[in-house]
Amino acid sequence: MFELLSPALFLVAGALFTAVLKGHLRTLVLFAAPLATLWAIWQVPDGVSATVTFLQYYELQPVEGSPLRRLFATVFALMAFTGALYAFRQAKWYELASAQAYAAGAVGVCFAGDLITLFVFWELMALFSTVIVWCGGTPAARAAGVRYAIIHLLGGVILKVGIEGVVVHTGSIDIQPMLATNFDTWMILIGILINAAAPPLSAWLADSYPESSPTGSVFLSAFTTKTAVLALILLFPGEQVLIWVGLYMVMYGIIYALLENDARRILAYSVVNQVGFMVCGVGIGTEMALNGAAAHAFAHIIYKALLFMSAGVVIYRTGKSKCTDLGGLFRTMPYTTICCVIGALAISGFPLTSGFTTKTLISQAAIDAHLGVVYLLLAAASAGVFLHAGIKFPWFVFFQKDSGLRPKEAPWNMGLAMFIFAALCILIGIFPGYFYPFLPYAMDYEPYDSAKVLFYLQLLLFSGLAFFILLPLMRRTLTISLDTDWFWRVPLYRLYTWLGVGLKRFVHAVRGIADGVKGRVQDWSRGEGLKSGTLGELLSQPITATSLWIGVLLIGYVFAYFL
């Protein structure tokens, strides 16, 4: 049954029904569609079972199964389910429907056997994630959504240029490992890296995610960047440049998160940081490293969603998201605090959490590949993650000073969703033996080697010490930090408005001249005794004026050509 029908279609149907149904029926669809997708994902056989001819020339492979693809699709479906549970009583119906369509895009990318199918689902994601940003409902969210859409449409165009090039030059639309060696493959790589929030356009992520609704950011954190990681694993395993791109992202995320005052923006920067670990793993490219990237993506979706959920609860209950306004919330939100701390420990890679059993795979791969510098930078980054996401985020939101806020605990559905993900963080951390067999490559790896555990305990606990010693240096200020988005939000925007005004003046000047000419012509036509204003009337009609303009332009063009 699933040779041609992508499991994503269940979510597409779910999105449509969510949009038209109401009440309990809608709730039923919200839960049933991800579960049906989850079931379908595990019915997909390995390899390509059937093809469809498209435009007489291309053999599309809408469904291609493999352990790696199923792993990513599973966590996306899981996310769609738990996200729906988290949001269904609080979010607007159009946000819920968009989230399902967005998840459908992500699952569709997972099973896309060819570049054309991949592109279609890729754009589906871009479309509906933009809607989710807009669901923030504020003017800031609308503006951020427009910027988000522009960057993603640009990324889509670059990806499409690359795909066209590869198809024209190799004749193949297959998804297969390649290296960035020529223009086409570079375009594909850049197109994917834009979605992975790689430099220099990485600013789109921290610009848009924090503007969405408290529930929207949970969905946003999961799909776009992780499908990009999957695409990198499928298309560019072992591409050396990715190691350095990944390391840059890791450090960029930490530094900006340290400067940030907005709780959700801290988490947004830490998404870039975590995706950096995965991109680096793809760059290393060994079986262990790819396992690490895939496993880390799986674990990351869960704990990052958990962190965004706890931030979402705080914003939902207090309406505030700035560290300077928050603090001391553990008094009345103990349950949310515990869930947040579990997520924070998991993102820091503390032993007995999912972050430890997945992130150390990438570090081990760096050791095995004798990449000493990469290993040490990743270790330093692990310390930095504990600093900015592991302690800073829960500390400033739930502890530090008493802000005087006494919000109620999370609503039951949000609490239950957080429970599911918190439990998964711990289960994957304590029983990695049940998780590793789902990874794409068989491997012999024991995360709980006593020396390794002790090393990471030293690393993390002493970065905790550093946090509290350096706390005076990290006093929160009512500021934002300039990022690369400054280039398109200030100078590029000014240029655009300046050109717009200039163009308007030019058009007005030309129109003035034209009016003058028209007046003359009218005088002339009257004077010549023609029926009153025939030519003048004709010229005042829009169509005539347009054709006249086209004529003028053509004459100008012919002149320019001969010059």
Add this chain to the structure above:
Amino acid sequence: MNGEKHAKNNPEQNPEPWLVRPESIRGICYGSVAVLVIVVLLETVVPIKGYFTIDNWHGFGAVFGFLSCLIMVLVAKGLGLLLKRPQDYYLDIPAEQEQEKEKEQEEKVDV
């Protein structure tokens, strides 16, 4: 809101939670220092074999973790001087304002 008033008016009835009392904070500090000392001392029992020559000495993880954080915070602080702006920085050039200006200009031009 009620809870807030209640807590402020009756400190005896509704004491500060355990976590923020001065004596428990002191206890947490001592406990943390003890844990830090233990994880470094444990290395004598559980030797950590470095993978590259640089990470072979005792307490490397602790020093490396602390120093990396120190450097990152200082770098962030330094970059902050350069990059930090008031939080309404981008609001000074909102699209709406620009559009308003454009409209005004258009009207002027039309007149």
